[in-house]
Amino acid sequence: MTTSADDALTYSARPQSLMLSFLGLHVLGRGTAVYSGSIIDVFDRIDVSEEAVRSTLSRMAKRGLLTRHRQGRRVYFGLTEHASQVLEDGERRIWQTGAVNRDWDGNWTLVAFSLPDARRSDRHDLRSKLIWAGFGPLQNGLWIAPGETDVVRIVDELGLNDHVTVFTAQRAKPTEAADLVRKAFDLDAIAERYRAFLARWDAPSPLPSAPDDLARQLVLHTDWLQLVRQDPHLPAEHLDADWPAIRAEGLFRDLARHYDATASPLAEQAIEQIRPTRP
Numbered sequence: 642m643t644t645s646a647d648d649a650l651t652y653s654a655r656p657q658s659l660m661l662s663f664l665g666l667h668v669l670g671r672g673t674a675v676y677s678g679s680i681i682d683v684f685d686r687i688d689v690s691e692e693a694v695r696s697t698l699s700r701m702a703k704r705g706l707l708t709r710h711r712q713g714r715r716v717y718f719g720l721t722e723h724a725s726q727v728l729e730d731g732e733r734r735i736w737q738t739g740a741v742n743r744d745w746d747g748n749w750t751l752v753a754f755s756l757p758d759a760r761r762s763d764r765h766d767l768r769s770k771l772i773w774a775g776f777g778p779l780q781n782g783l784w785i786a787p788g789e790t791d792v793v794r795i796v797d798e799l800g801l802n803d804h805v806t807v808f809t810a811q812r813a814k815p816t817e818a819a820d821l822v823r824k825a826f827d828l829d830a831i832a833e834r835y836r837a838f839l840a841r842w843d844a845p846s847p848l849p850s851a852p853d854d855l856a857r858q859l860v861l862h863t864d865w866l867q868l869v870r871q872d873p874h875l876p877a878e879h880l881d882a883d884w885p886a887i888r889a890e891g892l893f894r895d896l897a898r899h900y901d902a903t904a905s906p907l908a909e910q911a912i913e914q915i916r917p918t919r920p
């Protein structure tokens with residue numbers, strides 16, 4: 642399949658990101674395992690090679706995200722409990738948390754930390770996980786996120802309980818919430834990501850080189866989940882009235898409903914699944 646420059650950009654998501662979207666759309670909650678050849682067929686529609694698919698499946702199985710099931714010469718992949726939790730978190734981000742925070746209560750979660758140079762790697766990992774959890778750096782060693790955010794798992798995973806202080810607070814004069822938002826978060830970069838999504842999908846016929854709506858559905862969900870996972874869910878009251886996330890979220894929901902209807906019969910035909918027997 643030949644892709645335009647715009648479509649090539651759309652297809653640039655990592656195979657594992659696409660795989661998680663595929664599993665969330667077609668396997669999560671069904672108690673089934675999907676034939677590897679079916680996955681290869683679907684991913685071929687968006688120019689992901691068989692080698693890349695097999696490598697991604699193998700890595701995810703080694704990481705405890707997928708289970709293998711054999712039926713004759715065919716290999717099927719099902720979800721582990723951990724994978725189901727990851728995918729359910731993604732569903733919550735998409736359908737419940739969303740891209741626009743209209744229910745902020747004025748509280749902030751603050752994380753203060755100080756790590757010596759000998760633990761530079763841990764410091765990098767902590768910062769990366771805080772960004773993923775919606776935090777931004779207010780000043781050196783002090784990160785904030787709107788609302789009450791649970792960081793226990795992050796700290797426990799990194800073994801940093803003795804180096805991190807976590808508390809919730811509200812701003813006080815002369816500090817303004819809008820100033821905190823501007824200082825801790827790169828609003829221009831966040832807005833640009835949503836504008837790129839709109840440029841890609843707000844068209845009469847999005848992704849014109851894709852062969853069908855099964856391919857479009859997979860790329861749409863991958864694009865959107867990557868967006869909302871990077872979004873710190875900032876309070877709408879302190880963002881511009883034309884904040885692009887508002888229109889982007891409406892567009893995503895409309896397209897998701899459309900593709901849910903049009904891609905379902907294609908998925909039924911293209912994706913072979915079994916219900917694994919318990920050992």
